[in-house]
Amino acid sequence: MKILYWNCCGVGNPATVREFRQLLVANVPDIVFLCETKINSNRFQRIRSICRMEGCLAVDSVGKSGGFALLWRDGIDVSVQNYSNSHINSLVRLENEDVLRFTGFYGQTASRSRQQAWDILRRVHHKVNEGWIVGGDFNAILNLSEKEGGRSKPKVLMEEFCNILEELKLTDIKPCNGWFTWTNNREGDRLVKERLDRFVASDVILDKFPFLASYVVRQSRSDHEAILIDTKGSKPNRERMGHKAWFRYDTCWAGEQELKDLISCIWEKEESNMLAKMDMTRDKLGPWQFSRFRNLKYKIKGLEKEIIRLMDGRTDD
Incomplete structure (x- = not known):
């Protein structure tokens, strides 16, 4: 089960919708929670259709702020329990008939509204009889390591x-990559970075899903990064062992003369039938791809680490 959260800071323009689609294609989440959509719920049906998500509950924005949406793909059994201007609460039935509760949450910044938002989580907690995951923009940090630049957060708020979290018996799920999820995108001494977006989970979830992992997904159009939680995130994938498992056609292969020669050699063999040629093609292309492109993933990981170092490192010239 994969759950994606993103404070999209407005999803009404085509460029943001395109980025949202790319986010879905790259991460293939089962459930998506968006906040700060800044559009009317009626307009969200078109976005749901464009992004090919089967289910959707959208909450209207208030003027040019707010707005939530919970979306889920075909085959996922989601039952929305209740919602407000701070949350959408749902039950998710898993393949093994187990049920978990997912609550998308938005923490308010004003003192009175913030207390009301905490009270909403308390009311949800009283009804929890299953594993519970809460994800969203809490607009709060746990300690000073979750903020860089600007004025220090008041200790009383932390x-x-x-x-x-202690009262609700929820544990913070620290991401496997990255740290800060929000930036004011200013330069020099005015740059501020904070970890405002996160997933938290109950002990039942942590016991049931020992490979649970959370990730920061870098974005370009929002000042918030997206975050993803995967219940099987760190589980070893034994199915992708061996050269054959590497056979995944990529359009960049079309310009490879070596590949063209390899395929031509196989299909010019008159003594082999079509099924045999298809088997040989697969068997040859797996090792070829492995030897030709295995270094790319290391280069990509190296670049991702450098991006993380720049985004989460100390601010300097």
């Missing part, structure tokens, strides 16, 4: 957030 303690309040810690106490809320």
Whole structure:
């Protein structure tokens, strides 16, 4: 089960919709929670259709702020329980008939509204009889390591957030990559970075899904990064062992003369039938791809680490 959360800071323009689609294609989430959509719920049906998500519940924005949406793909059994201007609460039935609760949450910044938002989570907690995952923009940090630049957060607010998680028996799921999820995108001494977006989970979830992992997914159009939680995230994938498993056609192969020669040699053999030629093609292309492109993933990981170092490192010239 994969759940994606993104504070999209407005999803009404075509460029953001395109980025949202790319986000879905790259990560293939089962459930998506969006906040700050800044559009009317009626307009969201078109976005749901464009992004090919089967189910959708959208909450209207208030003027040019707010707005939520919970989407899920075909085959996922989601039952929305309740929602407000701070949350969407749902039950998700898994393939093994187990049920988990997912609550998409948006923490308010004003003192009174923030307390009301915490109270909503308390009311949800009273009804929880299953594993519980909460994900969203909490607009709060747990300690000073989750903020760089700008004025220090008041200690009382950090303690309040810690106490809320302890009261609700929820554990912060630290990401496997990256750290800060929001930036004000300013330069020099005015740059501020904070970890505002996160997933938290109950002990039942942590016990049931020992390979649970969370990831920061870099974005370009929003000042918030997306975050992803995967219940099988760190589980070893034994199915992709061996050269044959590497056979995944890529359009960049079309310009490879070596590949063309390899395929031509196989299909020019008159003594082999079509099925045999297809088997030989697969058997040859797996090792060829492995030897030709195995270094690319290491280069990509190296570049991703450099991006993380720049985004999450100390701010300097």
